[in-house]
Amino acid sequence: MGVDEQTLLDPKLQEYIDRKIKDGVAEALASQPKEEKTPRLAMVASKGTLDMAYPPFILATTAVSLGWEVGIFFTFYGLDILHKDRYKSLKVGPIGNPAMPPPIPALPFLKVPNLISALPGMTAVATAMMKSWIAKAKIPTLPEMMEISMESDVRMFACGTTMGMMGVVEEDLIEGCEVCGATTFLDYASSANVSMFI
């Protein structure tokens, strides 16, 4: 018919309808419940030495203090952190660690050569040294950090592949961890705001 849409309605009526629609949409949007997503931190803990077990728990306990959700996937040697018989006796490896300071702070020039680090008993020395620093600095022990994390609902994912590979069964693990594979962790991590590999 060739009738222009504009000519069908009185401009005032058109304006009224437009305004009504605009207000209605704005009102509908405003009444929608605002969903605030809790930030999520997803970490992979792949190392089983005392010095490498700390960082995931420092970050986990801090994140839960900020109100975040946290999940840690323990894989390869990192699985030792969840092992009932091992998590309380994780060690510090002194070999090949040029950052390893001398046992006597008064003699800073005295670096420990790898040959000495390789001697029997040196792992125990390095471990005792780090534990003494931790105690002196009033930093919680690793089992304490783990306890704080678990009380705060940090999810502990135990890597099923590592368990199969290293002959670890669910009964060997501390209570409260979830045995799963990479798929479960990736599914969890896919909606994380921060993720990292340690």
Added chain:
Amino acid sequence: MELPVADQELDCQGLLCPVPIIRTSKTVKQMEVGQVLKMVATDPGSMPDMEAWARQTGHELLSASEEEKVYTFYIRLTK
């Protein structure tokens, strides 16, 4: 600025990250909206950490000051 009267005080002197943040969070959980917490710490990272904590949790950092490496914070609970 006049500092408000603290409803509760928390001494985190001599403690390192993340312990002061953990204790602060635990303490505010037992307090009520509108109340003020005074927290004192000596961790060298306290200043930026408490600012970030307030940003993340939404609580109001009323004041943050430093005197001879002792950091004092006043926090008002918003929720």
